[in-house]
Amino acid sequence: MSKLTLTVDPEVVRQAKIYAASQQQSLSGLVENFLRSLPVQPDNNKPVLQGAVADLAGIIREEDLERLDEYTEYLKDKYQ
Template sequence: MSTKLTLTIDETVIRQAKSYAKLQESSLSSIIENYLKSLVKEKTTSKNEFSPIVKSLKSSFSAQPDFDYKKELKKKLSEKYL
């Protein structure tokens, strides 16, 4: 069952979204509905599930047990930007 929903969105965004929908040969309503479905689906999936890309990378990296990710990130960012 479909129900009407009223949203308040910036006029420019609406114009751009309608153009996008037209290029996709879809309605703006269906695009928004599918987006909302994906948000709800993401919330209901387990936090331990990984995307296929992450799964493929998961075993390709190994670090020392005492590896401090935050310390290394801070060091590399300092080298790059300071």
């Protein structure tokens, strides 16, 4: 474990301690869990996906995109 010194508004610390206690965690544990939840920038500079977006990533296949393009063209022709 490493030690970390932070400068935080005393009222924020007070509220965080109350919240941590309500979650049956230490304030250090709460901060550590928060820091672990931060996205890590991948080496390829692609955007980091989180939550529901990450769950949905990759479900659209290439052929679905081709059909979407066809449908877009159909709608453009229909409503011109």
